[in-house]
Amino acid sequence: MRFGMRQSPVDARRAGRLAGLGLGLTMAVAAAGWAAEPLVWHSESQRVDADIRGWELPRLLEEIATVTGWQVWVDPEARHTVSIKFKGRPVDQALELLLGKLSYVRLSQTNGPPKLLVFRNSQQEAIQRVPPRNPKAAHRAQPIPNELIVRVQPGVDLDELAKRLGAKIVGRSDGLRAARLRFEDPAATEAARQQLLQDDTIVAVDPNFPVHSQPAPEALGLGSLPGLKLAPLKEGEGIIVALVDSAVQPQGTHLDEFLLPAINVVQGEPPPEEVPTHGTSMWETLLKGVAASKPPGGSSRVRVLPVDVYGGKPMTTTFEVAEGIYRALQAGAGIINLSLGSDGDTPFLHEVIQQGYKAGRVFVASAGNEPVTTPTFPAAYPEVIAVTAGDGRGGIAPYANRGEFVDVIAPGTSLIMFKGQVWQVAGTSPATAFISGVIAGTADAAGKNPLQAAVSVMKTLAPAAPDRPR
Numbered sequence: 290m291r292f293g294m295r296q297s298p299v300d301a302r303r304a305g306r307l308a309g310l311g312l313g314l315t316m317a318v319a320a321a322g323w324a325a326e327p328l329v330w331h332s333e334s335q336r337v338d339a340d341i342r343g344w345e346l347p348r349l350l351e352e353i354a355t356v357t358g359w360q361v362w363v364d365p366e367a368r369h370t371v372s373i374k375f376k377g378r379p380v381d382q383a384l385e386l387l388l389g390k391l392s393y394v395r396l397s398q399t400n401g402p403p404k405l406l407v408f409r410n411s412q413q414e415a416i417q418r419v420p421p422r423n424p425k426a427a428h429r430a431q432p433i434p435n436e437l438i439v440r441v442q443p444g445v446d447l448d449e450l451a452k453r454l455g456a457k458i459v460g461r462s463d464g465l466r467a468a469r470l471r472f473e474d475p476a477a478t479e480a481a482r483q484q485l486l487q488d489d490t491i492v493a494v495d496p497n498f499p500v501h502s503q504p505a506p507e508a509l510g511l512g513s514l515p516g517l518k519l520a521p522l523k524e525g526e527g528i529i530v531a532l533v534d535s536a537v538q539p540q541g542t543h544l545d546e547f548l549l550p551a552i553n554v555v556q557g558e559p560p561p562e563e564v565p566t567h568g569t570s571m572w573e574t575l576l577k578g579v580a581a582s583k584p585p586g587g588s589s590r591v592r593v594l595p596v597d598v599y600g601g602k603p604m605t606t607t608f609e610v611a612e613g614i615y616r617a618l619q620a621g622a623g624i625i626n627l628s629l630g631s632d633g634d635t636p637f638l639h640e641v642i643q644q645g646y647k648a649g650r651v652f653v654a655s656a657g658n659e660p661v662t663t664p665t666f667p668a669a670y671p672e673v674i675a676v677t678a679g680d681g682r683g684g685i686a687p688y689a690n691r692g693e694f695v696d697v698i699a700p701g702t703s704l705i706m707f708k709g710q711v712w713q714v715a716g717t718s719p720a721t722a723f724i725s726g727v728i729a730g731t732a733d734a735a736g737k738n739p740l741q742a743a744v745s746v747m748k749t750l751a752p753a754a755p756d757r758p759r
Contacts, residue, residue, distance in 0.1 A: 330356040337383035338376045345370055347419070347687030349387060350407060351660070355421040360507070363407045364414035365681045367391055417681065417702065418715045420504065420658055420688045431633075432496035435478045438608055438637045439485060440467045440492040454481045462612045464619065467637065469497060469608040498607045498633025502535065502599060504658070506570045506705065506712035514706050517573070519580040520588040521546040527590030528729045528739060530575060530624040531617030532722075533610060534568035536560040537595035540707065547576060549594045552620065554613045557600025565707040568595060570714040571628050571722040573705040578726020583734055591729045594622055607631060610667075611638040618645050623732070623739040626725040627654035627673075628718035630665040639670055646672035651739040653725045655717035656690035669694040674743065676721040678702075689717050697750050699724050724750075 329338040330353075341349070346369040354361040369391055378386065384393055384405075394412050396404040406415035436459075441447065447468045451458045455477060460469030472478040485494045521543065529549065536553075538560050539545045560566045572593055579591050598605045598613040614625055618641075625645065642652055656677040657665035668675035675694050678686040678701025685691045686701045699720035705712050724746070732742035 328352050328356055335380050336377045337380060339378075339383065339387065340374045341387075342372045343370060344372075346391075346407075350405075350419040351422060351687060353387075353405065354419050357405075358402050358421075360402055360404045361407070361419040362404065362415040363417050363419055364409050365417045366414070367407060367409055417686075418507075418713070420715065422659065432498050432635075433606060435472045435474060436497045437470050437472075437478060437482060437485070438467060438493075438495040438497050438635065439470055440465065440495075440637065442466070442490045442492060445490045454484065456481060460606070460608045460612070462608075462615065465612065465615055465637075465641065466492070467608075469606070493636060495635045495637040496633065497637075498631045498635055500598075500605045500607060500610055500629055500631045502603045502605075503567050503629060503655075503718045504714070504716055505567055506565050506707075506714040509704070509711045509713050511711035513709070514704055514711055517544065517576060517580055518586045519544075519576060519583070520586075522588040522590045524590075527592050528624065528732050529592050529594050529620070529622045530626055530725055530729045531594045531596050531614070531620070531622035532568060532571055532575065532626050532628075533596045533598055533613045533617065534571050534626075534628055535566045535599040536597045536601065537568045537572045537593075538566060538707075540569075544573070544576060547589075547591065547593050548572070549592050549620075551595040551597060552613070552616050553600070554596060554598045554609050554616065555600030555602070555605060557602055560601065563708060565705065565712055567628070567714070567718065568597065569707065570703065570705050570712065571626065571718060574703040574714070574719045574722040575626060575726040575729075577703065578723040578728075579730035579733075580726075581723075582727050582730030587734075589730060589733050591726075591733050594620060607633060607635045607638045607666075611641045614638075614641050614645065618648070618650060622650065624651045624653065624725055624729050626722055627652065627667055628721045630655055630657050630668055632663070632665065634664070634666050634669075638667060642667055642670055642672050649738060649740050651728060651743045653721055653728065655721040656692065656695050658688050658716045658718075659690055660688055661690055662692040663690075664692055664694055665690055674724065674747070676717060676724050678715075678717045678720045697724060697747060699750070 327341050349371055350361050350363055369389055371387055373386055392408055394406045406412045408414040451470055456470040456472050458468050459471045472481060482494055485491045579589050594617060596613040596617050598609040617625055652673040654668035654673045656668050656675050667673050675696045676699050677695045678689040679698040680686045700723055701720050702715045703719035728742050728746050731746055732739050
């Protein structure tokens with residue numbers, strides 16, 4: 290955790306360990322054409338071409354998940370390296386050649402894509418999900434076209450400003466004195482930007498970036514899980530954790546007592562009744578982190594403040610995320626969980642986080658579900674604890690970001706209960722929520738403020754770099 294200093298949070302030991310993991314996992318999207326791509330899956334003919342040299346198992350399975358659309362699950366202890374070339378092999382024959390001595394099972398699903406289970410001895414060992422690559426990875430840091438975030442001096446009328454510029458206000462933050470303006474075309478956008486830069490009543494003009502929704506939980510078809518043994522303690526002042534995410538669905542159990550009334554930054558459709566939202570899965574995972582910081586059967590004053598910045602839509606923007614953070618800070622949140630991210634760095638979002646950090650608030654954000662080293666925001670800001678997902682063996686999960694901005698590794702898989710069914714969510718999102726919960730639980734149990742608890746947790750979970758506060 291960098292605590293305001295823009296420098297690498299990863300010490301030499303971790304950097305050396307990561308370098309030894311074979312981290313160059315970014316691959317081109319397999320399309321068609323022999324020798325043009327390392328792995329080509331012909332869906333119509335059900336034939337496979339391969340020209341692979343020295344791939345480790347995580348890279349192979351990630352590529353299979355990407356080109357087939359299958360759900361791929363692997364035994365975390367499985368090891369395999371493949372170098373092979375063939376063309377036009379049937380699917381099962383191709384899998385046998387690709388996987389070598391490892392076993393596999395293909396399962397069809399009536400309500401989802403086929404599953405591929407890869408294991409050493411038993412298919413029950415295949416418990417780790419291998420997500421496909423993000424198809425948007427090659428199109429990084431593209432701001433939303435024809436939009437600007439404009440911040441103004443006190444007393445400036447945002448409606449009058451928009452009218453003068455010929456823009457439409459599609460987002461407004463009175464507290465931050467800011468508006469999300471939309472223009473008709475790129476020429477009008479650039480003309481307005483130049484005009485605003487010459488206006489002394491304008492504080493800043495920033496780009497706005499999309500923030501896509503995170504992978505939804507998946508039903509496992511299992512009956513139940515042991516109940517979370519954590520009781521809500523009502524006496525005394527508690528730690529508030531803001532969950533800036535999609536909507537959270539109360540479950541009608543004692544866990545609902547940990548929820549505060551939600552803040553809805555974006556109005557939209559109510560969440561589905563039969564499927565948990567990403568926000569719901571983060572809420573339960575966060576409470577698991579709280580419980581992990583206490584003796585079994587303990588109680589806690591921690592409360593979770595849901596902040597919906599999606600409104601049921603598949604995408605939000607950095608403007609709404611910043612507004613959600615601002616409202617959470619105004620509501621007294623001491624810890625801000627951001628199980629989301631974008632490739633785009635916009636000063637508007639960063640400055641809101643800086644103000645919260647200066648006030649002693651703790652920010653925890655996910656590093657991203659791509660095996661790259663490029664920054665994800667807001668996780669890469671120096672005021673934020675950046676969390677990546679672990680592989681269960683002390684290393685980084687094959688799908689997760691491993692950039693120098695990463696501060697800590699945490700479990701990348703979480704099982705939750707919803708409507709009497711077990712669901713699984715995987716990625717750096719649940720890893721982030723778990724760490725937020727551990728920090729909150731530590732603060733509550735030890736009578737510390739969130740910043741003190743964060744320092745304590747980071748000393749326990751991550752190697753301390755020389756420049757990290759001890």
